[in-house]
């Protein structure tokens with residue numbers, strides 16, 4: 267079908283009314299603005315393409331890139347694409363309820379926001395918009411240790427859905443990390459997420475080429491890129507330059523943004539040992555998740571320490587470029603721990619169907635990272651809510667298409683998973 271090249275104003279009105287009444291395009295309804303957005307951004311890939319044009323190049327590269335030559339990022343997506351699920355037909359069609367209970371709390375969908383450091387680079391004030399959208403939609407939002415907005419502020423915005431991700435700060439017998447954990451608890455975080463998969467700092471060439479280094483130096487190119495991204499620059503004026511807000515108070519009284527960045531670079535290091543995991547488990551009165559698990563043996567070890575959740579993840583391809591796609595180890599990890607802990611998944615989620623694929627292979631919920639950041643880059647503060655709607659609608663239609671009554675029933679279907687890894 268061809269769109270008319272130019273439409274006169276009265277024709278435009280008739281078309282807008284038609285859209286509002288019945289919806290001219292497939293499955294799209296709502297206000298004229300929503301319909302326009304749905305037509306412009308039917309997929310996360312459309313959001314990504316617009317984000318690339320709308321934000322400075324150095325911000326986009328920070329978010330989009332992975333370790334090395336990005337092969338891990340590419341493999342995550344390819345491995346998810348390769349997972350096929352066979353539908354069953356002939357049953358009564360119902361709209362499957364999407365809500366899911368994780369660690370004793372009900373959420374509206376098996377979808378969450380993964381922790382991300384400095385998301386304010388792609389859209390200044392990002393955490394505030396992510397937290398707000400998650401709270402409204404009742405999906406988990408994981409605030410990051412190296413976030414740009416302090417945990418106390420996020421707790422006030424998202425009191426019902428806030429999780430907190432902790433990196434290792436080993437100095438002074440983990441004093442700063444234990445203090446952060448206390449602050450997260452006081453701020454109302456419900457789940458503590460310990461990230462294990464960062465034993466070394468990996469090279470991300472796209473960040474190096476763009477000069478995203480500590481100490482940070484603004485280059486002429488960065489200034490040019492910011493100046494030619496007016497909406498992004500206006501958001502920067504409103505929210506200020508992103509800093510490591512959670513860590514600021516440990517960097518010394520009146521530390522400058524540069525000094526806080528230097529402190530973060532120096533002090534946040536290494537991966538938790540199992541002994542350290544046990545110590546943080548004891549310090550947290552509530553559920554604890556370990557993130558970055560790829561081996562069933564590590565999942566079993568965590569469970570034996572009383573960990574409540576395993577987040578199967580390869581950090582979205584940002585650390586070990588040669589790690590397997592997280593979807594390819596998910597079934598083995600899920601089989602190893604059975605119902606002794608809750609299995610979560612992240613890595614490459616770009617659609618509701620990807621979430622359903624993860625559910626089919628043993629996860630109770632999937633978390634997305636970049637999908638939310640692309641939405642912020644494309645739509646600014648409206649982005650997170652937009653992508654939550656987009657993904658939940660796709661989860662619902664995928665489940666309907668598969669002919670099953672609820673998200674967990676997807677595990678009963680026949681799945682072809684060519685990349686599935688076996689562990690002897």
Ligand SMILES: Cc1cc2nc3c(=O)[nH]c(=O)nc-3n(C[C@H](O)[C@H](O)[C@H](O)COP(=O)(O)O)c2cc1C
Nearest residue numbers: 380381382383410461581582613614615634635636
């Ligand atoms: C810009 C960016 C920053 C991230 N920062 C963190 C972080 O501070 N802590 C952490 O545990 N994971 C971090 N991650 C990894 C995500 O939590 C998640 O594992 C990953 O993004 C999932 O892959 P996806 O982006 O393909 O959805 C980051 C990811 C991105 C894209």
